[in-house]
Amino acid sequence: MRSRESKGDILDTIVNLPKTKRGQKTLNKILKAAEELFYEKGYHSTSIIDITNKSNIALGTFYIYFKDKFNLYKYLLLIYSHEIRKAVAEKITESDSRYDKEKIGLYAFLNYMRVNKHVYNILWESLYIDKNIFVDYYESFSLRYIEGLRKSQQTGEVSEVDLTVLSYVLMGISNFIGLKYVMFENAEDVDFEAVVDSVMDILENGMFNK
Template structure:
């Protein structure tokens, strides 16, 4: 995943202006993901983050004022990373609406397997920084809704699909990720994505 494509999560006043600064910020965020993912917000520390990043303590304060601030930035960064990952999976040609959903879920499941800390961090953000937690899910649902609306315009999806449908699909995707990317990797990502796609295509009621 090319994280450089995502907007900088640093506060505007501390946004790095050089490539070196952007690399340092990336190191801090990656280290924070590991630190918060392993220890949780309350046990994690700034010194733990800088130690993992291989940077001086003073360097941290060049980009962030506190542990709370880098945590908020990390939630935004992870949310952006999911968006970029899905976007890359959908690039390169016209896809049917159903194939779009299949690829987006498959990309998310792979991302979650590679970044298992995302679930702990996003879940903890509900209590550490509720606005970040809400923004993550609202923006994700909005992207799904936009795809559903595009599919409806093509005549593939129903015309009455709305926000609640987008949230329902997101809920399915989130819990499939929890079961088949975080708790275990026993099933093929593509098989799980195919199964979810069949639910969207056929439903579960007998015909």
Template sequence: MSEKTIQADGLQMPLTKKGAKTRQKLLDTAEKVFGRKGYFNASVVDITQQANVAQGTFYNYFSSKLEIFEALVKQLSQDFRNQIRSEVANARNFEEAQRIGFRTFFQWVKNHRDLYSIVQQAVLVDEELYRRYYERIASGYIKGIEEAIGQKEIQSFDPETVAYCLMGISQFIGMRWVYWENQDVPDRVFNDMMNFIFKGLSRGRKNERDCLLD
């Protein structure tokens, strides 16, 4: 069975080692091309030329520019979620897991600075892809939040609401320092961020839910 047939069948059969290496090379190059030129200005020729791969070979793995873009967004999402999952596996509690997870994400973004540009392009290229990207991230957060609530480590807020709040914090703190400034998130910023998450803005006042329960 040829590699082209494998791709046409949705990659249900495993690629050869050489085929997997070539496909990954195309994805790595596409990350740079889409990040620099943008989806609409980039072309398959840009990707193949920079990857030093024949244009015909490209179509053994991807049917179009859109398909490689979608594959790239999915891979970026999967790769950093797997990295975070691996790093937080031995965390002793929810707060430690968040600290490790945020640090891991910021470092990952530093190594993949085009992530922000590519994901934001997705909202114009394929809105459903854009939505699924964030829903996959949220699903992992929600599971951890539900476990922390069950163990009474955190308050019993709606897990999905908390998940998207945490995602928003990581998104914009990373954008402000890692993407715009191309530097590590400063310790003072990281510590303020974590204190905000786990202590909030109020100065010792009960939150609304506690007041209702009194």
């Protein structure tokens, strides 16, 4: 698992971030074990003892970082949100047009999900753990999305449509295209470029004949 380091005041309420490399290594072991167990067994069927046994740490060590399993789960979702945004942002940095940002961003999202299929399972289970987490996850994505869409709308590239609706339309496309071609199909056999081209053709030309 990649090094899990994040910043922000919100983290203070859910995780005690380590100050040493040794502490970060221990935290990463906890996160990796929890991630695998949540994916394999689900949140409710996974206990803190399961996590500490799998990560080969003492029970007390767990509580150095998290006060409970729920906060550990919330921290994982924050990590996924950060990683997805980073994966997309790194690819669209040099893109000038909204069209290119959407095309390259969707391709980056699909590739992230290709190697992180577990994210779908763990994220969507949040709807049955605490609906507020599920809502907050997508609402935060929407708000950030709207910022970029508004700039493109101001330049005239994006039409005068409701940006909240548009952000959810675009997120919905990404989510369900990902489900189809990453979860339902063998992602290694899928031509993501062709899939993305089809999506962009629909976005650019619409679904209705004029």
